[in-house]
Amino acid sequence: MDILRFITAGSVDDGKSTLIGRLLYDSKSILIDQLRSIEKASNKANGEIDLALLTDGLRAEREQGITIDVAYKYFSTPRRKFIIADAPGHIQYTRNMVTGASNSDLIIILIDARHGVVEQTRRHSIIASLLDVAHVVVAVNKMDLVNYDETVFDIIVNDYKEVAASLGLNEVTYIPIAAITGDNITEHSTKLDWYNGEPLLAFLEQVNIKRSTENNKARLYVQYVIRPQAPGYHDYRGYAGRITGGSLHVGDHVISLPSGISTTISAIESGGNAIDEAHTGQSITIQLADDIDISRGDVIVKKSDLQPIVSQDLEALLCWMDTRPLLPGNRYLLQLNSLTVPAIVKHIGYKVDVNTIDKTHNPATAELNDIVSVTLKTASPVPYDKYTVLHTGGGAILIDETSYATVAAAILQ
Amino acid sequence: MSNKRIDHLDLLESEAIYILREVAGQFEKPALLFSGGKDSIVLVHLALKAFRPGKFPFPLVHIDTGHNFQEALDYRDELVAAIGEKLIVRKVEDTIVAKNLTEPRGKFASRNALQTYTLLDTINEFRFDACIGGARRDEEKARAKERVFSIRDEFGQWNPKLQRPELWNNYNGKIHKGENVRVFPISNWTELDVWNYIKREGIKLPSIYFSHERDVIEYDQQLVALSPFIRLDKEDVVFKCKVRYRTVGDMTCTAAIASEAFSIDDIIEEIISSNTSERGETRIDDKVSEAAMEDRKKNGYF
Numbered sequence A: 001m002d003i004l005r006f007i008t009a010g011s012v013d014d015g016k017s018t019l020i021g022r023l024l025y026d027s028k029s030i031l032i033d034q035l036r037s038i039e040k041a042s043n044k045a046n047g048e049i050d051l052a053l054l055t056d057g058l059r060a061e062r063e064q065g066i067t068i069d070v071a072y073k074y075f076s077t078p079r080r081k082f083i084i085a086d087a088p089g090h091i092q093y094t095r096n097m098v099t100g101a102s103n104s105d106l107i108i109i110l111i112d113a114r115h116g117v118v119e120q121t122r123r124h125s126i127i128a129s130l131l132d133v134a135h136v137v138v139a140v141n142k143m144d145l146v147n148y149d150e151t152v153f154d155i156i157v158n159d160y161k162e163v164a165a166s167l168g169l170n171e172v173t174y175i176p177i178a179a180i181t182g183d184n185i186t187e188h189s190t191k192l193d194w195y196n197g198e199p200l201l202a203f204l205e206q207v208n209i210k211r212s213t214e215n216n217k218a219r220l221y222v223q224y225v226i227r228p229q230a231p232g233y234h235d236y237r238g239y240a241g242r243i244t245g246g247s248l249h250v251g252d253h254v255i256s257l258p259s260g261i262s263t264t265i266s267a268i269e270s271g272g273n274a275i276d277e278a279h280t281g282q283s284i285t286i287q288l289a290d291d292i293d294i295s296r297g298d299v300i301v302k303k304s305d306l307q308p309i310v311s312q313d314l315e316a317l318l319c320w321m322d323t324r325p326l327l328p329g330n331r332y333l334l335q336l337n338s339l340t341v342p343a344i345v346k347h348i349g350y351k352v353d354v355n356t357i358d359k360t361h362n363p364a365t366a367e368l369n370d371i372v373s374v375t376l377k378t379a380s381p382v383p384y385d386k387y388t389v390l391h392t393g394g395g396a397i398l399i400d401e402t403s404y405a406t407v408a409a410a411i412l413q
Numbered sequence B: 001m002s003n004k005r006i007d008h009l010d011l012l013e014s015e016a017i018y019i020l021r022e023v024a025g026q027f028e029k030p031a032l033l034f035s036g037g038k039d040s041i042v043l044v045h046l047a048l049k050a051f052r053p054g055k056f057p058f059p060l061v062h063i064d065t066g067h068n069f070q071e072a073l074d075y076r077d078e079l080v081a082a083i084g085e086k087l088i089v090r091k092v093e094d095t096i097v098a099k100n101l102t103e104p105r106g107k108f109a110s111r112n113a114l115q116t117y118t119l120l121d122t123i124n125e126f127r128f129d130a131c132i133g134g135a136r137r138d139e140e141k142a143r144a145k146e147r148v149f150s151i152r153d154e155f156g157q158w159n160p161k162l163q164r165p166e167l168w169n170n171y172n173g174k175i176h177k178g179e180n181v182r183v184f185p186i187s188n189w190t191e192l193d194v195w196n197y198i199k200r201e202g203i204k205l206p207s208i209y210f211s212h213e214r215d216v217i218e219y220d221q222q223l224v225a226l227s228p229f230i231r232l233d234k235e236d237v238v239f240k241c242k243v244r245y246r247t248v249g250d251m252t253c254t255a256a257i258a259s260e261a262f263s264i265d266d267i268i269e270e271i272i273s274s275n276t277s278e279r280g281e282t283r284i285d286d287k288v289s290e291a292a293m294e295d296r297k298k299n300g301y302f
Helices: A016-026 A032-041 A059-064 A091-102 A119-130 A150-167 A200-206 B008-026 B038-051 B070-083 B092-099 B115-126 B191-201 B264-273 B278-282 B292-298
Strands: A002-009 A071-076 A080-086 A106-112 A135-141 A172-176 A219-221 A224-226 A238-244 A247-249 A253-257 A261-270 A273-275 A277-279 A283-288 A299-302 A309-320 A331-336 A339-352 A359-361 A371-384 A395-400 A406-412 B030-033 B060-064 B087-091 B130-132 B149-152 B180-183 B212-219 B222-225 B239-244
Touching (some): A016 A106, A016 A200, A080 A091, A119 A150, A150 A172, A224 B008, A261 A277, A283 B008, A331 A371, A339 A395, B008 B038, B008 B191, B060 B092, B222 B239
Parallel strands (some): A002 A080, A002 A106, A135 A172, B030 B060, B030 B130, B130 B180
Antiparallel strands (some): A071 A080, A219 A299, A224 A238, A247 A277, A253 A299, A261 A283, A309 A406, A339 A359, A395 A406
16 A cells, blocks of 8 residues: 545635545545534535535634635545645635645646636646646546536547646546536446546556656755764764665765765664665665765765756746745745755746746746746755756755745745 | 555655654754653654664653543653653643642543643743644644644744645744744554554553453443543443543543454454544544634644
8 A cells, every 4th residue: 555645726616625525425534423523514405514614624714615725634445545635726825736736646636517627727737737746637527517418528628638738747637527426436427427437536546656757866865863872882873864766775885965975875774673775755864884074954865876966056946935025136045855055046037827827037026826937046055956857856945034934835947 | 666665654654754853953952742642652653763773852741631541651651761761741730730720620620721831831941942742634624734843933822824835845943932843743644544553563552542441431422431530420320341542631531432452453443443533532622612623723732
């Protein structure tokens, strides 16, 4: 059993919360007391329960019938554990969607069958493409309201294919559903018998989420140096971190960046046990053959793998997340995994219109939810990867030095 | 990619260790809040994996309401002795006396709310800048919205509308003086993940998690253990029952469930076939209102 993380995009009107409620309900992840509590809160005249109430957890959300923030929901089938990032879809919540998408393997874009591809659909797809989400599922919802009509579905599929082609989205799967009635969620719907593909849940259970692009780029961002003050451990220095982009073996030649000093891995430990090799996603501790100066924020890289870029001049796409605008020349902290370094935004190259993907060159500022291309100058050299090469090596944040707020997602180019 | 299968428990474990190490790397004075419940026991186990052969870069802190299960206290002391780490205990009783607080009254007079005072005082006393806790997002709907690094102001308050976005593996723990961060390394675990992990790792638990015979009363369809901390009324009928605890909180606000589950396997079986949630079944304190947890969190609770 592995884990699939996905995000659902769509507004309340598209039935996004209903879809999530349906997935939880049909996978039996909703229990009686939770059901009773939403039954109590449902104000539906026909006595139906409002599945959307399962995801809207905060008082203000229930009162206003909106989703404010990213909520995380969990369910499992015998094949997979699923983590859903449920983010609101309106333009003023672009930052929440970017946040949810940053850790997602897959995005479900909901389209209301009655309305087809709309501006919002394009925006969600643009964000999916900027964040390089591996798989897109276009769920054409509310098929019950268009008499389960195949031609309606086909028109939407054709329209979306143009959007996908223009954005370079390659892995797209189209599924007609009716979340409210459960059609094509866990089982083939007899009302949609013209559809030959899998129902939504079956698709989510088997879709391949391994990224072949992330092989052979082993990196360990050092988080913490373990130095036991105990007899027998005087010379012990353990470099603790989580491996990304490949595998490390005892005996591997490695380079510490940004210093560029070479050495060899003498031991790898996982949870206190010595192991010979470690792979992407594992938190480990390594020891090195030579006594070199390595501290938090340094990156240990396998010598035979593709090397990260080491530079003080970085290009990045920023999604601006602060209410105060970005002004060129402002100082921030750039955080990339365990590495934090002061950085100045030198120049804003262009702004991306998230509804059309058109570029406006040389904007004076970036406002909340804007997506802009910038050049950054850092106080010291940063080892990083282009985001499209390795997400974990190129997904960073900017932190305001005075408020300490996280003000931007930085997709390194 | 290698052929070695890394399963979901490995991924959850590695993520939690990554978060614990971020705490160690980013904060001056962190602490691990230890309740004696299974989630905080799992946290200690993860910390051993994250930091051995070194010492923990934080003490364990227990906010003692005085209404604990003795089994949980015994377990705590044995665990601390076995791992050789520092334990700090602060008692709600002392806060009540020092601050002239009013003890709640009623049948199940719970010190759950007063706990927050002691916690905030303890944070101030030791100038803790980060407190690691075992809360999970699947427990409750307000918790589903919480970040892994949850920033609290000097009153310990949670502001759900002003949370920092958490992108990729970047956890921003920068804070101003007086603020602190609550850190939840097992946010993405479910109750079943926790039990499967306990089983896989062979983690020992306090005996009350397993079926045992106890004097109980039935109240509002829940079984509550007889203890000096609850008020017995005329209509209460005390009877013996085979029970176990699905969560371990105070004796006043945690209900038992009738159970014959003597082993971890029995428990996993029981949870899979159960049709009620962990907190729904056993927490008297969540039943106050639809937003009971959200309100407590806003005031500095976990």
